[in-house]
Amino acid sequence: MSELGPVAVVGAGTMGAGIAQVAAAAGHPVVLVDALTGAAQAALDRMRAALDRRVDQGRISRSEATATTDRIRPADSLADLPECGLVIEAVPEDLGLKQRLLSEVAETQPPTTILATNTSSLDISTVAEAVPDPERVLGLHFFNPPPLMRLVEVVHGETTAEAYLAHAAALMTAWGKTPVRCTSTPGFIVNRVARPFYGEAQRVVEEGLADPATVDWIFRERGGFRMGPFELTDLIGQDVNYAVGASVWEQTGHDPRYAPTEFQRRLVEAGRLGRKTGQGVFSYAAEPGAAVPEPDLGLAERLSSSPIEADPLGRTLAMLVNEAVDLVHRGEASADDVDIAMRLGVNYPKGPIEWGREIGLDLVASHVAALDRAFPGGRYRPSPGLTDGSLDE
Incomplete structure (x- = not known):
């Protein structure tokens, strides 16, 4: 899984920051992006403080906490993204916003980059319609808070390619999560x-x-x-x-x-x-x-x-x-x-x-x-x- 390279998480709210922490703790360099200036840095600062508390409680070591936050680079623009193996968007549940974001990411990322949405309710096939190569669009539905919750729903739309789904599920396992597979039915499995x-x-x-x-x-x-x-x-x-x-x-x-x-x-x-x-x-x-x-x-x-x-x-x-x-x-x-x-x-x-x-x-x-x-x-x-x-x- 180290061959995946950098992971980008777009959206520095609670879910996005939590997903970024999970990826970084698994060893990936992570770029955390938010369009609001300073939001990604603020999320990283909150994460650092939360990890410090876990160190004080004896739940993780100081070296683990430092290594996780050192792997995360905050950014204010998609233009700052390097070539990534995986981009996960965790922006609000607005179909148009998610479509525009993934379309913009698809224009600058290699054709092999997995494009994932953390949606909890939107249809994956509809989200993928705005992407020229929709076979690489899938859902990775994390549960709140991502660092603590083990479950990730790996959701496929009508056009998602099996190879991307299998790779995404294997990656979630490597991140210490338990992936379950489902089609893009309303509410997926849990909801x-x-x-x-x-x-x-x-x-x-x-x-x-x-x-x-x-x-x-x-x-x-x-x-x-x-x-x-x-x-x-x-x-x-x-x-x-x-x-x-x-x-x-x-x-x-x-x-x-x-x-x-x-x-x-x-x-x-x-x-x-x-x-x-x-x-x-x-x-x-x-x-x-x-x-x-x-x-x-x-x-x-x-x-x-x-x-x-x-x-x-x-x-x-x-x-x-x-x-x-x-x-x-x-x-x-x-x-x-x-x-x-x-x-x-x-x-x-x-x-x-x-x-x-x-x-x-x-x-x-x-x-x-x-x-x-x-x-x-x-x-x-x-x-x-x-x-x-x-x-x-």
Whole structure:
């Protein structure tokens, strides 16, 4: 991998700076570029301070920290780029901006340079349309923060060449990451398969079946999730989570399976965005004695033994498995890669395909069919992959 040569990262925000750190820590000379004068240098200064703290904590050595930052050169213009083996753009999620940037990079870089976008939602094929040789355009979707998160989704568009994909995946492994491969489906793997985790919980509350604190308790204590869906969306930001869900919904032609909930829309409209605003589903008031909602354990017990349409965890697991199986059934990712992505990307206790096999795919299919009867309209349609035998081991 040392033959790759310099790596360029365009965009010196949190994601771009983190990706630059990962590449530099792996031994590559890195050019970190941002159009805002001084932004790349400021990002490098913040990185140096963060690494200093890790040295003080005994997590890395002084020589490792120094070697990483010494390999990064800040720049304010694409004109400062040397010939690179890989250019990764990490600018805001604006299609026109990404297309213009990659088109400009393609004009000055060798035809063998891999051009990668760190998009979390845009179609790779559409991004690649502005590049004369789109076969070298692919997605490298890092998760935040890149230095700590192991997962990278390696995403191919309709024209991406296999040789570039294989090389990019091997490179991510060399960088200490775990790559998973997928097509450019809306939301890729993680952001698509995870939709039911949030949506089902919100619908359970909308339907008056349970309060958020009780639902979160069920997910943590009965499901083994590190956080419940309501405390997690408060941490992510209700606006951020809503935007991701709305993007998947729009890109799938307003498929009812991904329709955002009124519950979350009202939170966003009210400015109750979660921890960052002090109020979301729960209150995060700083004063002592602020009320912490208590779960209703009796209700949790009753719901856990209820029919599937009233069981928050059961219906969510059924839909997570259904969504994951559908992705594999469509040929957009392998079963193994889906499970790896969900464990590493969002810390699920098990991959949804593995979970489905433990529950029994036939039972999952019957659960989804029961939900479809209870709530007609297409949201709960069962994936053909649940019953066609394609996932049989």
